[in-house]
Amino acid sequence: MSVKHALLALLEQEPMYGYQLRVEFEQRTGTTWPLNVGQVYTTLSRLERDGLALGAGEDAEGHVIYRITEAGRDEVASWFTTPVARTQPPRDxxxxxxxxxxxxxxxxxxxxxxxxxxxxxxxxxxxxxxxxxxxxxxxxxxxxxxxxxxxxxxxxxxxxxxxxxxxxxxxxxxxxxxxxxxxxxxxxxxxxxx
Incomplete structure (x- = not known):
């Protein structure tokens, strides 16, 4: 599962902080694949490092709000239009x-x-x-x-x-x-x- 791309897809809708992203992801997937909030923040750090998202200030409670960049929009658009590869099946x-x-x-x-x-x-x-x-x-x-x-x-x-x-x-x-x-x-x- 691509947590990176899922978070980018959510950020494309609106800027959010990590915990909000976790809640949105779990709501949309019916908590079938729970995310650890630490994994969300680690992924956000990588997205920021790779220029796909950026921390854009804090809300009133001090949460860092992340926004998708133009490169992030291109990445998520590519993800949605690229078939999931079956060459490397997940471990069963x-x-x-x-x-x-x-x-x-x-x-x-x-x-x-x-x-x-x-x-x-x-x-x-x-x-x-x-x-x-x-x-x-x-x-x-x-x-x-x-x-x-x-x-x-x-x-x-x-x-x-x-x-x-x-x-x-x-x-x-x-x-x-x-x-x-x-x-x-x-x-x-x-x-x-x-």
Missing amino acids: ELAIKLALAVTVPGVDVATVIQQQRSATMTALQDYTRLKRQATGTAPAELAWSLVLDSLVFGAEAEVRWLDHCEARLRRAAAERADQAPAAVVAPEAERSTR
Whole structure:
């Protein structure tokens, strides 16, 4: 996730201080990806260093107000019109867990899959329930609804992938079972021909 670009997009609407940016980001994404306020201020420092935003004074309470620069506007416009690259997929903890479970002796991979499927189905039900409640058309409500759509589709895809993994493991076990008797018979056949 590009916190940098998300903050720039918010600053394009109006100048804000760090905590305001954090609140706006979390409201628009339904707190799906909470931001640490320290991360917000670190990102703002980098944006300022790179000439994409600038601290433009303080409000009455002493908060530094940040404004987007023209270079920042160009950057956020480019971000919105550039597709998200799929060449470097994000780390997927579940895929890593299953890849290791298959290769580590003694791990009951079927149980790992079943427990994950159950957890994912619970999450899918929760997302679906939230989706039924998110019916507004105001921009913030629409934004949250789109995030929920992504979560629902992601959970559905994960369940399908887990089903696929389970089927692949069954096929692999059957193939190993079919090959095992042939390996046992072959040495006996060799002894009888001597």
